[in-house]
Amino acid sequence: MRILIATAGSRGDVAPYTGLGVALRRAGHEVALAATEGFGPLAAEAGLEFRPLPADHRRHGGVRGKRELVRAAASFVTELGEGFADAVDGGTDLLLLSATTAPLGWHVAEATGTPSLGVYLQPTAPTGDFPPPVTGTRSLGRFGNRAAGRFALRMADRVFEPAVARLRARLELPALTAARMRRRRDESGWPVLHGFSTALVPRPSDWAAGLSVAGPWWPYAGGDRRLPAELEDFLAAGPPPVLVGFGSMAAGEGGRVSGIAVRALRRAGLRGVLQSGSAGLAADGYEGDDVMTVGDVPHALLFPRLAAVVHHAGAGTTAAALRAGVPSVAVPVAADQPFWARRLAAVGAAPAPIPFRSLTAEGLGDALARVVREPSYAAAARAAARHMAAEDGAGAVVAAVARLAG
Numbered sequence: 001m002r003i004l005i006a007t008a009g010s011r012g013d014v015a016p017y018t019g020l021g022v023a024l025r026r027a028g029h030e031v032a033l034a035a036t037e038g039f040g041p042l043a044a045e046a047g048l049e050f051r052p053l054p055a056d057h058r059r060h061g062g063v064r065g066k067r068e069l070v071r072a073a074a075s076f077v078t079e080l081g082e083g084f085a086d087a088v089d090g091g092t093d094l095l096l097l098s099a100t101t102a103p104l105g106w107h108v109a110e111a112t113g114t115p116s117l118g119v120y121l122q123p124t125a126p127t128g129d130f131p132p133p134v135t136g137t138r139s140l141g142r143f144g145n146r147a148a149g150r151f152a153l154r155m156a157d158r159v160f161e162p163a164v165a166r167l168r169a170r171l172e173l174p175a176l177t178a179a180r181m182r183r184r185r186d187e188s189g190w191p192v193l194h195g196f197s198t199a200l201v202p203r204p205s206d207w208a209a210g211l212s213v214a215g216p217w218w219p220y221a222g223g224d225r226r227l228p229a230e231l232e233d234f235l236a237a238g239p240p241p242v243l244v245g246f247g248s249m250a251a252g253e254g255g256r257v258s259g260i261a262v263r264a265l266r267r268a269g270l271r272g273v274l275q276s277g278s279a280g281l282a283a284d285g286y287e288g289d290d291v292m293t294v295g296d297v298p299h300a301l302l303f304p305r306l307a308a309v310v311h312h313a314g315a316g317t318t319a320a321a322l323r324a325g326v327p328s329v330a331v332p333v334a335a336d337q338p339f340w341a342r343r344l345a346a347v348g349a350a351p352a353p354i355p356f357r358s359l360t361a362e363g364l365g366d367a368l369a370r371v372v373r374e375p376s377y378a379a380a381a382r383a384a385a386r387h388m389a390a391e392d393g394a395g396a397v398v399a400a401v402a403r404l405a406g
Contacts, residue, residue: 002032003030004095006096007034010248012317016216020096030049035050036080051086081163084105085108092112094117095109096119098119103156110173115404116190120193128204130204131148134336164177190210191210192211193212194211197213197322197391199322219300231297242272242306244275245317254280257281264363268369312337313332313341321344327349327372329368338353347380348380354367
């Protein structure tokens with residue numbers, strides 16, 4: 001089959017689909033990855049065709065509050081919808097849609113008659129088991145959680161509404177609201193496979209039959225990838241360090257957060273690696289051989305060699321830390337990150353999250369000292385790693401595609 005995987009957002013929203021694409025290609029399919037601009041090299045490294053989508057998440061960075069997040073999302077979706085149909089050519093046999101691209105992809109699938117499946121990194125369907133990831137972490141009880149989940153979907157539909165109207169006009173489809181299309185998909189039992197581990201989020205008991213938790217799919221890392229020589233030397237020069245990184249978050253906060261990180265590491269008596277990321281973290285200016293700076297390195301190669309990871313609790317980084325059997329200190333910034341941070345704490349692999357706006361050297365240093373020196377955190381992370389080792393998220397998607405093709 002000729003398969004198009006469509007996703008949008010930051011690196012954490014894109015990279016896991018490279019590993020999924022490789023698994024599908026090895027199963028004999030032709031696979032293209034449609035993603036927002038700037039991710040062509042990720043697709044090329046994995047041997048996947050790349051089709052750029054006309055939006056750039058970096059133009060909407062620096063978001064803090066929920067209102068800012070909604071405005072940034074609406075702007076991003078508007079850009080995304082302008083050229084989404086161009087990514088789907090007439091030879092596409094199957095669309096695999098992320099949670100971000102599905103509300104647009106459904107309409108393209110209708111216009112072209114192309115079958116589709118959901119491949120989501122987050123649990124978006126309402127459930128009584130927990131509140132929706134994007135609205136907060138406090139449980140409202142089973143009825144309240146379900147109501148909050150439905151409200152979150154209504155808010156998402158409002159964000160997509162202008163882009164959907166323009167897309168349907170371009171596709172020469174009759175007018176249909178984003179909310180009505182979502183209801184159609186729900187009523188038809190549209191299947192969604194979720195790429196996270198049941199070690200973190202067991203499948204909700206009240207989900208519809210077509211919603212499954214497949215297990216994570218991982219970013220592709222070629223067999224020839226190696227850690228930089230300078231990093232290897234640093235790792236060999238002392239006890240396992242702590243990585244501090246915020247991925248695509250905290251843009252413009254590099255100077256402040258770098259200072260906090262270095263002081264926290266020294267307060268806890270730990271060596272550290274600062275991963276620059278969008279924040280621009282850097283150990284420059286902090287004398288000593290106990291800290292260093294790195295750029296982009298594969299989590300799968302570095303994380304197993306660490307004492308702990310300080311991160312923003314994005315879905316991908318959260319899973320990567322658990323896969324490595326390494327405890328975390330979660331410092332969520334926005335969106336679904338507080339949800340994943342709380343899940344890490346719930347399974348015992350991290351202490352209570354430190355909200356980014358409350359981050360201090362004292363608080364971070366004390367959390368690091370606790371998570372590294374109390375064995376229970378590492379034990380919980382290793383238990384989750386064993387659970388995840390038995391999951392084959394990419395294989396579950398490959399099997400679903402085979403059933404659809406058959």
